[in-house]
Amino acid sequence: MAKYELLSKVESMLPSNAQIVESVFEGANMVLYSKNKSFVLNSSSLIRRIVNTVKKRVEVRPDPSILISPDSAKAIIEKEVPEEAGLQDVWFDDQRSIVILEADKPGLVIGHLGRVTKSIRSKTLWIPFVRRAPAIKSDLVKTIRYTIFSNSGYRRKFMHRIGQKIYGTPINKNNYWIRLSCLGGFREVGRSCSLLQTPHSRVLIDCGVNVASENRAYPHFEAPEFDVKALDAIIVSHAHLDHSALVPLLFKYGFKGPVYCSEPTRDIMTLLQLDYIDVNQREGKKLLFDSRDIKNMIKHTFCLSFDEVTDITNDVRLTLFNSGHVLGASMAHFNIGDGFHNMIYTGDFKFADTNMLSKASNVFQRLETLVMESTYGAKTDIPLSLKECEKTLISLINETISNGGKVLVPVLGAGRAQEIILIIEKAVRDKALKDVKVHVDGMVWDVSAIHTTYPEFMNRDVKNLVFRKDHNPFLAPCFKWVGSQKERVELINSKKPCVILATSGMLTGGSSVEYFRQLAENPVNRLIIVSYQGRGSLGRRLQAGERTIKMELHKGGVEVIKVRMGIETIEGFSGHSNRQELIDFVKYLQPRPKRVIVMHGESSKCLDLASSIHKLFRVETQAPRNLDTIRIR
Ligand SMILES: [Zn+2]
Numbered sequence: 123m124a125k126y127e128l129l130s131k132v133e134s135m136l137p138s139n140a141q142i143v144e145s146v147f148e149g150a151n152m153v154l155y156s157k158n159k160s161f162v163l164n165s166s167s168l169i170r171r172i173v174n175t176v177k178k179r180v181e182v183r184p185d186p187s188i189l190i191s192p193d194s195a196k197a198i199i200e201k202e203v204p205e206e207a208g209l210q211d212v213w214f215d216d217q218r219s220i221v222i223l224e225a226d227k228p229g230l231v232i233g234h235l236g237r238v239t240k241s242i243r244s245k246t247l248w249i250p251f252v253r254r255a256p257a258i259k260s261d262l263v264k265t266i267r268y269t270i271f272s273n274s275g276y277r278r279k280f281m282h283r284i285g286q287k288i289y290g291t292p293i294n295k296n297n298y299w300i301r302l303s304c305l306g307g308f309r310e311v312g313r314s315c316s317l318l319q320t321p322h323s324r325v326l327i328d329c330g331v332n333v334a335s336e337n338r339a340y341p342h343f344e345a346p347e348f349d350v351k352a353l354d355a356i357i358v359s360h361a362h363l364d365h366s367a368l369v370p371l372l373f374k375y376g377f378k379g380p381v382y383c384s385e386p387t388r389d390i391m392t393l394l395q396l397d398y399i400d401v402n403q404r405e406g407k408k409l410l411f412d413s414r415d416i417k418n419m420i421k422h423t424f425c426l427s428f429d430e431v432t433d434i435t436n437d438v439r440l441t442l443f444n445s446g447h448v449l450g451a452s453m454a455h456f457n458i459g460d461g462f463h464n465m466i467y468t469g470d471f472k473f474a475d476t477n478m479l480s481k482a483s484n485v486f487q488r489l490e491t492l493v494m495e496s497t498y499g500a501k502t503d504i505p506l507s508l509k510e511c512e513k514t515l516i517s518l519i520n521e522t523i524s525n526g527g528k529v530l531v532p533v534l535g536a537g538r539a540q541e542i543i544l545i546i547e548k549a550v551r552d553k554a555l556k557d558v559k560v561h562v563d564g565m566v567w568d569v570s571a572i573h574t575t576y577p578e579f580m581n582r583d584v585k586n587l588v589f590r591k592d593h594n595p596f597l598a599p600c601f602k603w604v605g606s607q608k609e610r611v612e613l614i615n616s617k618k619p620c621v622i623l624a625t626s627g628m629l630t631g632g633s634s635v636e637y638f639r640q641l642a643e644n645p646v647n648r649l650i651i652v653s654y655q656g657r658g659s660l661g662r663r664l665q666a667g668e669r670t671i672k673m674e675l676h677k678g679g680v681e682v683i684k685v686r687m688g689i690e691t692i693e694g695f696s697g698h699s700n701r702q703e704l705i706d707f708v709k710y711l712q713p714r715p716k717r718v719i720v721m722h723g724e725s726s727k728c729l730d731l732a733s734s735i736h737k738l739f740r741v742e743t744q745a746p747r748n749l750d751t752i753r754i755r
Pocket residue numbers: 360362447470
């Protein structure tokens with residue numbers, strides 16, 4: 123639609139007494155602020171008709187001038203919500219006339235047929251949003267939410283600007299084209315970064331770091347087509363650092379647009395980015411950005427639910443789908459040029475159910491180009507089944523514990539850690555594991571807390587367990603949180619056998635390296651590797667058989683470690699699809715794409731998978747290199 127045509131069309135459909143004080147965009151949606159109390163409360167059927175006509179989301183909210191004060195509203199809310207609901211927190215967003223109610227039992231806050239929330243609305247005019255209070259409270263989630271609320275006025279203006287851009291210029295379909303530039307993560311794992319360009323839009327998809335490499339750590343920001351200030355939006359597929367680490371750096375470089383991702387991705391990536399700064403600082407490395415840049419990113423981030431369609435520019439429409447990789451991990455579907463071309467970027471994905479997540483989505487309305495990962499894309503990548511992996515893990519833990527040793531499992535903060543926690547908890551419940559204490563180090567615990575904040579992103583079984591407070595697997599008595607350096611030292615010095623889950627997953631920094639250093643020389647201990655080990659990482663070197671490890675000390679000098687602990691790799695816990703699952707994904711994908719672009723895999727895997735897909739399905743495949751640009755249309 124032409125400039126503001128949408129706003130005037132909607133306004134023309136309103137009754138004369140609607141008393142609209144302001145009509146604004148919230149991104150691609152429209153919000154009308156009215157001073158007429160009865161219009162605010164009774165316009166829902168009219169608004170439904172308007173939505174059906176303009177095919178955009180339209181909402182009516184009370185103008186802040188007719189709201190009662192937050193204090194009086196809170197008193198009414200506390201009276202209306204039944205005690206059994208367990209109301210925990212009430213947040214007022216006074217710029218948007220919204221109040222968020224956090225409770226143990228959201229159903230009771232809403233009431234039968236919405237009786238309670240309707241009553242709150244009519245007595246206070248504030249618009250209530252109800253959500254479940256997390257089982258494990260996370261300071262980080264609180265801080266993120268506070269950052270968003272305290273910048274609500276800024277965000278309101280910002281969202282309006284985005285809407286003006288989306289609806290400002292009509293698409294010119296003459297000489298229309300689409301290109302994808304490969305800035306990082308092509309024929310390699312790490313530093314994922316792609317730039318999607320059309321005559322109207324520049325959208326960056328992921329912006330990660332390769333933590334296992336010194337000289338190939340960052341995407342090719344020097345590529346001529348990359349201009350941070352010209353970017354319209356950034357999409358983050360999931361929280362892992364090889365996809366999200368450098369988003370705050372782009373804000374430092376002058377990016378002022380929106381970031382789109384799922385809610386768990388926003389929270390977990392914030393945690394991992396803060397930890398990334400922390401690890402670099404402790405290792406005396408130069409910091410690329412600081413917590414202010416992360417805060418700036420949070421202020422500009424918009425969270426989408428799975429399957430929610432949103433215009434992000436005037437010619438690109440984005441929908442996120444479950445990718446089954448880690449909590450909140452998404453595949454991004456792009457409808458480009460008003461149906462001209464449809465592309466899916468899978469990010470990292472698992473095309474099989476795991477203990478915690480449902481398998482990746484594979485049915486879409488339209489699809490022409492698929493950009494997919496290939497971490498385990500080679501013919502030789504045939505891992506054990508998940509059941510076999512679980513049995514191996516449990517028997518290795520039992521064996522080590524009965525020999526009086528400690529088991530160290532280096533994990534990525536998000537993903538494998540929670541999967542392993544669920545497996546151990548179940549084994550303890552089933553008595554397959556006896557008397558084992560599992561120490562969950564710092565960040566792993568924080569990420570678990572975020573998991574309990576968003577149970578709806580986990581599969582039905584785990585979600586139901588988390589909802590039943592006394593059965594929450596993340597709070598089972600076998601787990602103990604290690605929160606401080608003092609507790610870490612005590613744990614290492616204690617003679618008691620135990621299991622330790624610590625980050626980073628590739629032993630490239632973080633507390634897993636500290637534990638490794640202290641446990642490595644004792645042959646009764648065991649290191650169990652359960653996740654992907656990047657080239658050059660300490661984990662990869664140990665897998666390759668290196669047993670004399672030189673480590674630089676913080677205070678200077680080098681320590682030589684003779685590794686005598688047992689080292690085992692269990693391949694198959696991965697949150698990535700194995701070879702067969704990658705092939706099956708393409709096989710069962712609806713509709714079948716015309717072109718497949720393979721990325722996020724070492725060179726040989728990308729080439730192997732691309733050629734196999736071509737032979738099996740007779741579609742055009744490509745395994746581009748970094749700095750290549752592909753013309754999609
Ligand atoms: Zn990942």
